[in-house]
Amino acid sequence: MGQPIAQDLEYYIPDGNTVIQVEGVLFKVHRYILSRDGSAFEGMFSLDNIPRSDSTESLITHDSRDYTTSPQCHHISHEGLSDDTPILLSGDTASDFRALLWALYALPAEVFAMPSSRAHLVRLISIAKIAHKYGFRTTERWALSVLTMCVCQNPDATPASDDGTSANINNIVTSTSILTQLTEVAVLCAHEDLHEAVEPLWADVLFAGQSEDIVSAMTVADRYPTQLRPLLGLAYYLMMLRGKEEWNKCSGPEEDPSGKVQPRPRLTRDQRIRLMSGYYNLSRACEALPINPPKLNHHASCFLPAQQAQAAIGLGGTGTAAAHAHARCGEAWEALWGGLVLSTSSSGMHTNAPIKIQYADMLRKMHMVNHLLESLINGMEENSTNWVNVAGTTKAGNMNKHCMRMALKASEEKVNDVLYGLADCFVE
Numbered sequence: 001m002g003q004p005i006a007q008d009l010e011y012y013i014p015d016g017n018t019v020i021q022v023e024g025v026l027f028k029v030h031r032y033i034l035s036r037d038g039s040a041f042e043g044m045f046s047l048d049n050i051p052r053s054d055s056t057e058s059l060i061t062h063d064s065r066d067y068t069t070s071p072q073c074h075h076i077s078h079e080g081l082s083d084d085t086p087i088l089l090s091g092d093t094a095s096d097f098r099a100l101l102w103a104l105y106a107l108p109a110e111v112f113a114m115p116s117s118r119a120h121l122v123r124l125i126s127i128a129k130i131a132h133k134y135g136f137r138t139t140e141r142w143a144l145s146v147l148t149m150c151v152c153q154n155p156d157a158t159p160a161s162d163d164g165t166s167a168n169i170n171n172i173v174t175s176t177s178i179l180t181q182l183t184e185v186a187v188l189c190a191h192e193d194l195h196e197a198v199e200p201l202w203a204d205v206l207f208a209g210q211s212e213d214i215v216s217a218m219t220v221a222d223r224y225p226t227q228l229r230p231l232l233g234l235a236y237y238l239m240m241l242r243g244k245e246e247w248n249k250c251s252g253p254e255e256d257p258s259g260k261v262q263p264r265p266r267l268t269r270d271q272r273i274r275l276m277s278g279y280y281n282l283s284r285a286c287e288a289l290p291i292n293p294p295k296l297n298h299h300a301s302c303f304l305p306a307q308q309a310q311a312a313i314g315l316g317g318t319g320t321a322a323a324h325a326h327a328r329c330g331e332a333w334e335a336l337w338g339g340l341v342l343s344t345s346s347s348g349m350h351t352n353a354p355i356k357i358q359y360a361d362m363l364r365k366m367h368m369v370n371h372l373l374e375s376l377i378n379g380m381e382e383n384s385t386n387w388v389n390v391a392g393t394t395k396a397g398n399m400n401k402h403c404m405r406m407a408l409k410a411s412e413e414k415v416n417d418v419l420y421g422l423a424d425c426f427v428e
Contacts, residue, residue, distance in 0.1 A: 007083075008094070011101045021086035025094040033104050040134045092130060099126035103139050111142075115150060118172045124150075125181045132189045144191045147182060151197040174201055176213045180220050187227045195227075202231055206238055211250050214239045215265035222271070225423070233422025239267075240278050240426075241358055247272055270428065278426035282360040285425075289365065293337035294410035298326050299402035332398035333407050340369045366415045373408050377401075 007026045016028035034041040080087040089097065102123065103111070115121045128143035151173055172178060179202060186194040205213055214235050221232035239247070250267045267275075344357050344365045357364045399407070 018080045019086040022089050022097040023094045037136045037138050039136045096126040096130045099123045100130045103127045128185045148194045176216045187224045212265050229423050236426040274426040281425040290338040290341040294414040302400040344368045
């Protein structure tokens with residue numbers, strides 16, 4: 001039995017001249033409305049006056065003039081002229097098409113009003129998607145610009161409940177389902193401003209959210225691994241740190257007390273495999289971390305003391321002096337880096353680390369190293385017994401003080417490199 005067909009309550013306009021069916025809903029609208037803005041409908045409607053032969057596939061026509069006198073024309077398509085012969089649009093939802101019609105028919109006061117509810121925001125997302133599909137360029141740009149403003153006006157990223165309809169727009173934007181839709185439309189429309197605005201909100205939600213939020217981020221990033229590379233790596237990384245027990249909880253449906261199964265994001269088999277691969281790869285990387293310090297670009301002042309000493313005793317070879325100074329400074333940096341890394345592990349030489357860090361938590365280890373290194377540079381080790389005896393700090397005196405600042409900068413850059421490269425760790 002076929003799907004029942006019903007006329008749309010809002011956009012079945014009596015004096016419309018084109019009937020369009022989307023899913024089981026009929027829309028009757030004005031052709032000139034759909035033909036504006038260089039849309040795909042303009043091109044389709046331009047074929048209306050071209051006679052159709054038996055061997056030609058009918059696209060769209062509404063002209064009722066009689067072409068049967070032509071020897072090559074046996075019939076003409078009547079698509080869109082009535083409810084019995086509507087234009088069929090596939091791949092769209094009735095709600096999305098209704099949102100597009102709202103944008104095309106809305107009054108200026110409605111168009112320029114900022115969205116104030118979840119329903120308004122979802123409608124804007126639908127408008128951007130379907131306007132992109134059918135080439136309504138101005139409408140697409142308008143919807144994307146408003147969405148970007150909604151994201152950018154968000155003062156904080158406190159996750160919102162996905163079932164609220166009257167919550168503040170700032171909280172609505174940070175709900176996981178809305179973030180997913182915003183991310184998808186940013187990728188689909190290749191809109192860099194919206195993409196860049198959404199990325200930090202994802203990070204805040206992931207660090208503060210539940211495992212289900214992380215799984216949602218993993219799922220959307222898996223669909224667009226090239227465009228969402230940083231999100232993919234971060235989401236997998238945070239789920240990896242939650243461990244297998246949490247993976248198991250996210251691998252099946254959850255029943256509420258009434259016995260009804262509640263829909264929830266689920267880890268797939270492939271995602272679990274990638275999580276295990278990531279743990280292995282990051283564990284090996286953490287093992288090698290103490291002997292792989294960031295490359296130190298020595299400060300220009302690094303070789304001056306050695307050069308001056310050689311000049312004082314009448315020796316030449318300033319190049320040799322610089323080489324020796326750099327080598328001594330480099331060796332001190334390697335020792336300092338190794339000691340700081342080991343100090344972040346409870347099994348390392350420094351057992352009084354203020355925070356216990358998981359074995360494969362490479363990012364947290366590197367952030368702690370940077371924190372310790374900055375404190376050392378600022379002389380804070382004198383006021384903290386926790387950091388005085390960190391292995392390697394006794395050799396820090398062999399480093400040029402300006403080189404230590406350069407080392408901190410290199411270490412901070414290494415964190416960014418690791419963050420961007422996380423996605424490469426989670427491969428099957």
